[in-house]
Amino acid sequence: MADQQKKKAQQSLRRRQIEKLRKLMLSLPPFCFDYFIGIEATTTLLTRINYAYDLRVFFDYLLKDIPYFQDKDMQALTVKDLEAITLTDLEMYLDYLNYYEKDEHEHENQERGKARKLASLRSFFKYYYRTQQISSNIVSLMVTPKIRDKAIIRLEPDEVARLLDSVEAGTVLTDKQKQYHRYTKVRDVAILTVFLGTGIRISECTGLNISDIDFHNRCFKIIRKGGKEAIIYFGDEVNDALTHYLEQRREITTLPGHEDALFLSIQKRRMSNRSIQELVKKYASASTPLKKITPHKLRSTYGTSLYRETGDIYLVADVLGHSDVNTTRRHYAAIAEDQRRSAAKAVVLRQSAREQDGGSEIELDQNQDNKKDKD
Secondary structure: OHHHHHHHHHHHHHHHHHHHHHHHHOOOOOOOOOOOHHHHHOOHHHHHHHHHHHHHHHHHHHHHHHHHHHHOOOOHOOOHHHHHHHHHHHHHHHHOOOEEEOOOOEEOOHHHHHHHHHHHHHHHHHHHHHHOOOOOOOHHHHHOOOOOOOOOOOOOOHHHHHHHHHHHHOOOHHHHHHHHHHHHHHHHHHHHHHHHOOOHHHHHHHOOOOEEEOOOOOEEEEOOOOOOOOOEEHHHHHHHHHHHHHHHOOOOOOOOOOOEEEEEEOOOOEHHHHHHHHHHHHHHHHOOOOOOOOOHHHHHHHHHHHHHHHHOOHHHHHHHHHHHHHHHHHHHHHHHHHHHHHHHOOOOOOOOOOHHHHHHHHHHHHHHHHHHHHH
């Protein structure tokens, strides 16, 4: 029954994503349809949705800022119009991405965001060049914006304790928030403890079902990115938090279709990614105001703690579900550097002069005492 509900939920999510992609495709030039069909076998639905968003930004820019396109209609554009795009147009597009307005909203992109949008264009132009629908691939001449590595924002052990204490006490909340806190405290503690004690992603957390949990073996089943299943093991604190929450959870009558969902909203339905993001923000902004803590930062906190305890980058990559260990290595390079510095001090080749002198004096005193005993 539980597996059927999970399968039904996954099918429902897939249908919503398909509908979203179709809606986005309708806002793009008709010839783009061939591209999305062409990459379907090698990309996920979510990837194609992100590509569609990025392409819409690009075509909006062309129609708004590039003279060749300004008198054209989006739906009238053809694949041959891509050949009118110059290298200067693309360089100006990266500058445009620094700040632009759309639908009365302001948008800004840092280097990472610009690099992603350029990657979408690379895929787009590469497809039409490979299928010989355009004679050249102008995007291949573009240089990817340099992405500066950012220090990982994570919680220190004392901050973790302070965060969990603030959830239990509720003292950092507004009067309005405290009205709900009495009903959600146990749930909120469980959610934050699961993040901090297992390092799962927010989508993996919201997707958890009661039937996924195996308390006997201290583990639960999650669906990773790409639809792969994984078993995640947990310790005593996660076990206690989940056990306490489930005592309360089993007393709740949910809305139809949400019977097996682990974490429920006030509306008695499965919690969404957005609601959990807001939950983390609510508590973290009060207990650690100098750090912008998100569910992903809680995941980084777990990864950091695990790496510091084990020093095993492959284990960390496996537990966090990184497909490429180099991704993990880049994220935790600073910690590895600290460990290497510590290792340099761990082996002592010779004692200091003071220690040597002290040792000699002790030996001399002992020899004199032995001589007196003999006398």
